[in-house]
Amino acid sequence: MDADVEQVEPVPGAPALIRRGQVLTDASGAAALAPWTVAVVEVEGIHRVRLSPGVDVCDLVVTLRERGVRATPNHVLAGQPLFFGGPASRPFPTAALPAPGDGRAGADGVTVALADTGLADHPWWRKSPWFLERGHDTVEVPDSDGDGVLDPQAGHGTFIAGLIVQSAPGVRIRPIRVLNGHGVGDEAGLLRVLRRLRTAPPQVLNLSFGGHTFDDRPSPLVEAALAELAGTVTVACAGNTASDRPFWPAASPQVIAVGALDAAERAGAPFSAYGSWVDACARGEWLSSAFPEHGEFRGYARWSGTSFAAALVSGAIAAAAVDRPPREAAEHVLDPERGRRIPDLGVAVPMPG
Numbered sequence: 001m002d003a004d005v006e007q008v009e010p011v012p013g014a015p016a017l018i019r020r021g022q023v024l025t026d027a028s029g030a031a032a033l034a035p036w037t038v039a040v041v042e043v044e045g046i047h048r049v050r051l052s053p054g055v056d057v058c059d060l061v062v063t064l065r066e067r068g069v070r071a072t073p074n075h076v077l078a079g080q081p082l083f084f085g086g087p088a089s090r091p092f093p094t095a096a097l098p099a100p101g102d103g104r105a106g107a108d109g110v111t112v113a114l115a116d117t118g119l120a121d122h123p124w125w126r127k128s129p130w131f132l133e134r135g136h137d138t139v140e141v142p143d144s145d146g147d148g149v150l151d152p153q154a155g156h157g158t159f160i161a162g163l164i165v166q167s168a169p170g171v172r173i174r175p176i177r178v179l180n181g182h183g184v185g186d187e188a189g190l191l192r193v194l195r196r197l198r199t200a201p202p203q204v205l206n207l208s209f210g211g212h213t214f215d216d217r218p219s220p221l222v223e224a225a226l227a228e229l230a231g232t233v234t235v236a237c238a239g240n241t242a243s244d245r246p247f248w249p250a251a252s253p254q255v256i257a258v259g260a261l262d263a264a265e266r267a268g269a270p271f272s273a274y275g276s277w278v279d280a281c282a283r284g285e286w287l288s289s290a291f292p293e294h295g296e297f298r299g300y301a302r303w304s305g306t307s308f309a310a311a312l313v314s315g316a317i318a319a320a321a322v323d324r325p326p327r328e329a330a331e332h333v334l335d336p337e338r339g340r341r342i343p344d345l346g347v348a349v350p351m352p353g
Contacts, residue, residue: 010058016212017076023049025071032069044195048188058214072219079156079183079209080240080307091301101169107318108170113202115193116157119175120292130172138175142294151181155291160311162290167315167352194225203326206314207236208307210247226254233326235314237306244275251277258310259345260284274344281345284309313349
């Protein structure tokens with residue numbers, strides 16, 4: 001856990017993780033926060049305010065919101081299955097898989113933005129134009145601290161990309177690194193991603209991470225940023241919490257929240273979050289996909305988690321978006337007339353093929 005991460009619990013039994021002493025707001029909110037401010041960093045119109053020692057972040061945010069100020073603690077967001085477990089909270093090596101298509105058919109022309117841990121070089125996309133165009137800051141680093149051991153969540157982005165490509169051969173992946181190799185990011189990083197995507201919105205955005213908010217309500221800043229991507233379908237994992245407590249950003253009404261099914265695709269996986277706010281589900285147990293080459297891993301792995309169920313739904317929507325607008329593609333994939341609905345897990349999306 002990062003040293004500046006703090007657990008808060010304004011409501012007993014409902015903890016959340018935040019960056020210690022940080023509030024996110026817009027320009028007007030930055031002015032309102034001036035009496036408590038030590039330092040401010042502004043990126044893409046979002047002000048990250050560092051508060052004076054001893055200030056209660058959550059109490060201050062509540063007060064500001066009562067005054068009409070858009071403000072939120074800088075919530076910590078974690079890739080899943082880190083922290084909350086599951087049958088396989090770590091990846092396991094597996095044999096090589098056949099390449100998913102030749103890149104000339106399927107979801108050709110459709111872009112899925114993948115905000116995650118980055119993307120490693122892999123035979124499945126090594127020669128794809130979109131991979132060759134990627135920036136250095138999107139490269140996945142398996143061992144960021146150089147201790148010779150795979151970081152706890154290294155390979156997460158690569159594994160998800162592999163699942164999307166399997167579901168939608170020919171798709172164009174736009175990797176964006178927002179989590180470190182330990183699977184940790186924050187709301188400030190998510191907001192930067194959402195705002196930068198406005199210049200060239202993808203058809204689909206996959207967010208296989210999240211967390212709880214201090215008041216179990218959506219962040220007003222994230223909600224506003226999502227609204228600016230109205231033409232993009234955003235898919236997020238419901239979390240591996242085994243509870244019905246809202247997990248954000250998945251629980252946002254602007255996002256398709258995805259829970260996990262067991263390996264047989266018959267019932268919910270025991271680790272999956274659930275509830276009326278979950279829109280869809282897909283297999284989340286013992287999936288096989290691409291992975292970085294490191295140690296005992298030879299480019300492929302098996303892993304479990306709602307992160308990977310979300311990737312399958314993103315891929316299904318991307319495949320359907322070839323000949324229809326993204327929103328219509330999502331409606332097609334999640335049409336309850338086409339698939340069975342599972343209570344508290346939404347519409348079941350089958351494995352590709």
